[in-house]
Amino acid sequence: xxxxxxxxxxxxxxxxxxxxxxxxxxxxxxxxxxxxxxxxxxxxxxxxxxxxxxxxxxxxxxxxxxxxxxxxxxxxxxxxxxxxxxxxxxxxxxxxxxxxxxxxxxxxxxxxxxxxxxxxxxxxxxxxxxxxxxxxxxxxxxxxxxxxxxxxxxxxxxxxxxxxxxxxxxxxxxxxxxxxxxxxxxxxxxxxxxxxxxxxxxxxxxxxxxxxxxxxxxxxxxxxxxxxxxxxxxxxxxxxxxxxxxxxxxxxxxxxxxxxxxxxxxxxxxxxxxxxxxxxxxxxxxxxxxxxxxxxxxxxxxxxxxxxxxxxxxxxxxxxxxxxxxxxxxxxxxxxxxxxxxxxxxxxxxxxxxxxxxxxxxxxxxxxxxxxxxxxxxxxxxxxxxxxxxxxxxxxxxxxxxxxxxxxxxxxxxxxxxxxxxxxxxxxxxxxxxxxxxxxxxxxxxxxxxxxxxxxxxxxxxxxxxxxxxxxxxxxxxxxxxxxxxxxxxxxxxxxxxxxxxxxxxxxxxxxxxxxxxxxxxxxxxxxxxxxxxxxxxxxxxxxxxxxxxxxxxxxxxxxxxxxxxxxxxxxxxxxxxxxxxxxxxxxxxxxxxxxxxxxxxxxxxxxxxxxxxxxxxxxxxxxxxxxxxxxxxxxxxxxxxxxxxxxxxxxx
DNA sequence: ATAGGGTTAG
Numbered sequence: 001x002x003x004x005x006x007x008x009x010x011x012x013x014x015x016x017x018x019x020x021x022x023x024x025x026x027x028x029x030x031x032x033x034x035x036x037x038x039x040x041x042x043x044x045x046x047x048x049x050x051x052x053x054x055x056x057x058x059x060x061x062x063x064x065x066x067x068x069x070x071x072x073x074x075x076x077x078x079x080x081x082x083x084x085x086x087x088x089x090x091x092x093x094x095x096x097x098x099x100x101x102x103x104x105x106x107x108x109x110x111x112x113x114x115x116x117x118x119x120x121x122x123x124x125x126x127x128x129x130x131x132x133x134x135x136x137x138x139x140x141x142x143x144x145x146x147x148x149x150x151x152x153x154x155x156x157x158x159x160x161x162x163x164x165x166x167x168x169x170x171x172x173x174x175x176x177x178x179x180x181x182x183x184x185x186x187x188x189x190x191x192x193x194x195x196x197x198x199x200x201x202x203x204x205x206x207x208x209x210x211x212x213x214x215x216x217x218x219x220x221x222x223x224x225x226x227x228x229x230x231x232x233x234x235x236x237x238x239x240x241x242x243x244x245x246x247x248x249x250x251x252x253x254x255x256x257x258x259x260x261x262x263x264x265x266x267x268x269x270x271x272x273x274x275x276x277x278x279x280x281x282x283x284x285x286x287x288x289x290x291x292x293x294x295x296x297x298x299x300x301x302x303x304x305x306x307x308x309x310x311x312x313x314x315x316x317x318x319x320x321x322x323x324x325x326x327x328x329x330x331x332x333x334x335x336x337x338x339x340x341x342x343x344x345x346x347x348x349x350x351x352x353x354x355x356x357x358x359x360x361x362x363x364x365x366x367x368x369x370x371x372x373x374x375x376x377x378x379x380x381x382x383x384x385x386x387x388x389x390x391x392x393x394x395x396x397x398x399x400x401x402x403x404x405x406x407x408x409x410x411x412x413x414x415x416x417x418x419x420x421x422x423x424x425x426x427x428x429x430x431x432x433x434x435x436x437x438x439x440x441x442x443x444x445x446x447x448x449x450x451x452x453x454x455x456x457x458x459x460x461x462x463x464x465x466x467x468x469x470x471x472x473x474x475x476x477x478x479x480x481x482x483x484x485x486x487x488x489x490x491x492x493x494x495x496x497x498x499x500x501x502x503x504x505x506x507x508x509x510x511x512x513x514x515x516x517x518x519x520x521x522x523x524x525x526x527x528x529x530x531x532x533x534x535x536x537x538x539x540x541x542x543x544x545x546x547x548x549x550x551x552x553x554x555x556x557x558x559x560x561x562x563x564x565x566x567x568x569x570x571x572x573x574x575x576x577x578x579x580x581x582x583x584x585x586x587x588x589x590x591x592x593x594x595x596x597x598x599x600x601x602x603x604x605x606x607x608x609x610x611x612x613x614x615x616x617x618x619x620x621x622x623x624x625x626x627x628x629x630x631x632x633x634x635x636x637x638x639x640x641x642x643x644x645x646x647x648x649x650x651x652x653x
Numbered sequence: 654a655t656a657g658g659g660t661t662a663g
Contacts (some may be wrong), residue, residue, distance in 0.1 A: 241656075273657045280658065311658040346659045381660035413661040448662035483663045515663055 023602075065090065067099040074102065080116075083130040084123075091141055100148075107149030110142070121164075136167040143176050152180045171197060177206050182211030191220065195227075202233050213246025218255055221246070230550065241274055248281025249621045256281060270301070276309045283316030291316055292325075307333065311344045312637065318351035326351075339371065346378040353386035359388045377408045384414035395423035409440055416449035417588045420456065428453035448480050455488030481514040485518060490523040496506055499532075500524060506539070514540070514548050521551060525558035533558055534567070549580050557586040560593060563603055569610035576614060 021474050069088050077083035089108055090096055106575040111125075116121045120142065124134050132138070134412075139162045143451040146154040159177050162169045167178070175199045181190035196202060196207050205228040214220045221243065228235065235243075240263060256278055263270055275298045282291040291313060298305060305313075310333050317326035330340070340348070345364050352361040365383055368375055374382075380403070387395050396418065405411065419427030432450045436442065442450075447470050454463035467485050471477055482505050489498035502520045505512055517540045524533035537555050540547060547555075553573050576583065582590075593607055 010663085097656095148658065245657080266654090271656095283658095284654045308656085308658045312660095315658075341658095343659050350660070376659095378660045384661095385661070408660090410661050415661090443661090445662045453663075478662095480663045485663095488663065519663080 002198045010189055019022075024627060040371060053516055058493075065093060067102055070096075070098070071102050073106055074105055074109075080112045081126060083109045084113060085127055085130060088127075088132060088138055088141060091137070103145060103148040103435045106145045107151075107354050111149060114151075114154060115573060118632055120154065120161045124161065125364070135163060136162060136165075136170075139165065139167065140170070140173050143173060144363075147176050147180065150183075151182050155180045156567050171199055171204060174208055176202075178204060179211065182215065183452055185215070186216065187212075187220065189217065191224075194224070197652040200231065202236075205231075205233060206242070208237060210242060210246070213243065213249070215618050216250045218247065218250070218252050222255075235268075237269065237274070240268065241271075241277060243272060243274045244281075245277045248277055248284070251281070251285045253285060253287070263398070270298075270303065272303055272306055272309065275303055275305070276312065279316075280312035281417065283319075284318065288320040288322065289314045305342060307482070309508040310338075313345055314344065315347045315351055318348075318355065321355070323355070330627055342368075342373045342376060342379070343375060345371070347388060349379065352388050353382070358386060358390035358391075358392070361397070364394075367633055375403060375405060375413050378406045380407070381410050381414045384411070384418050388418055388421045393418070397424075409443060409446070412440060413443070413445040413449065416446060416453075417580045418538065420449055420453045425453035425456040429457070434573055444474075444477060444481060446475075448484055451481065451484045451488070455484065455491065460488055460492045460494065477511075479511050479516050481511055483516040483519055486523075487519045490519065495523060495527060512543075512545065514545055514551060517545060517547070518550050518554060521554050524628065525561075528562065530558050530562050530564065530567075549583070552580050553583045553586050556582065557589050563593070563600070565603060568607070569614065572614055576616075 023065075052605070062336065063078045074086055074090075076082050077086055087098070087109075091098060102415060105377075113123050113126070114120075118138075123142070124138075127138070128134060139158050141157050143158040145340075146152075158168060159173060162173060163302075176195050178190050178197075181187075181193060189225050190211070191210065194204060198202055205224055208224045209221055209228075211217075212224060223233070223614050225243070244256050247253070247259065260270065260274075260278060262268075263274070275372060277295065279291045280299075282288070283296065285629055295305060295309070295313060297399070298309075310329050312331050314326045316330070317323070333339075345368060348580065352358075354365065358555060365379070365386075368379070372500055380400070383399065384396065387393060387399070407415075412431070415436075416428050416431055418516045419425065419431060428449055432442070432446065432453075436554070440446075447466075450461050451467060451470075453461070454466065463485060467481065470481065486502050486505075489495075489501060502512075502516075517536060521533045521536050524530075524536065533555060537547065537551065540551070552571065556568060556571045556575065559571060572582075594604055
């Protein structure tokens, strides 16, 4: 109902009134702490008004301590210092361990204290002045608070203070330092600390392995793994999963397979989730055949694929244009009495629509109700994308009426793009402002849409201003954003400005990709500036941006239009070498040049000659047959018609 | 109960 309201009318006032009822507001409260009962309300409350708790007082009944009472008490402390010393006191109670929310609360307490007192030593002295005795445990807890708050320099400082106070940091403290050193990318130092740790435990290795996986440092992962095994720590199934998923995440699939072999050789039970991780890894990198092979192997060793395994495979087969296989797996799944869950339905909606099977995607969406599945943000985003791809924009309010999904940033981004694509860029700008008002932190997707909308509205200067603001604030923005501005400038007729902008982007080493270059090259070729276009083409290769089919076709058709047979032939040779075909538009241009009634018969002969040197042979139906892509094919011989045509042309010449 | 599988931009 909320969404129906939203799309009923899109005038500014109704729009914002409608979105207010979207309960966006609730979204911002979801992260706030729930109101816990205060310690004073709880039975056997722990008296903490004074800081004399280190003295011999009546021991409170600690079995009544619960994290929520502790947190409430800490939140209630009159000062940060009291809060911190209370936190230490609680930690000393037998069998009591602080939970994550409490640590998170202490992060703000301790960062205040750090601001006030400057150093860890300063805080310790302050604690001592109120009677809190410094122990190794105190410093370790401080380390853990800083660690929890990602205040890495302070973690290291606390660690240093441990030694200064004459304590020998235990393995736990060293593990934290190892993690922090990895997080600040001091890999060698981290590995040294690990090596010098007297009695490393399972976690020491686990932390190192996990971080190294994140840093894509598989060589060191192997080194640490070997070290771990030598120290007598056998990896547990979780560690195998961890390493495998890290390897798969970075597409190091051969190593993942090696690890699988190792597991099998060592007789480690290969769990369904390990198989799922591997299968998903191969699906994601497009090696569906290996994924299918793994599925066979898995079944062979007596493991049964579950819905997760199947979801990866179904997605993989659909993305590899093998719907038959995908539905086969879906059928097997259903025959086992296992029916699609929400994730699988979301995958189906997404994949089917990307294949152009919009009706089927909509049907999956409609089937959710009878499956008793409640659509979520993924469903919504996929559905918006389906509607955009199918260009059936009117369906959005129809399909989503009564759908009460709490929008997240991705949903909002989907809608931003929906407004623009459906021909309502004003909606994008309005919705964007509304999002910001409601506290959403826009990301690169949001920026992309709003810049695109401003360009389409002809508000190009505004777009450039917003763009400049974005790149000032977010230095690591990707190619999409730059491309939108370049394209916007070209489309608005500011061709030279666009080119200045593009060259400036190159000189500033901004991350331009093949699409950015294609937009610029397209602008230049349409303007007849083939020399400049070719320069950019050379430049992109120098910058290691591989030209794609579109780039080659832009260049080759540009030379064709400029009647530059030599360059045309040169590029065509390159395309043949790379097995890149020419598109319909280029074919048409070549066809025109090959017409016998051309005004320049010599050019035509030249072109035919060049084409024949390349092994390309025109015939009547399809004037150009090229080795390579689907829109062109190979011909081994000159057709007789070609000779006739050549005769015609020569005789005319 | 949990992992493992899902969405958005030029």
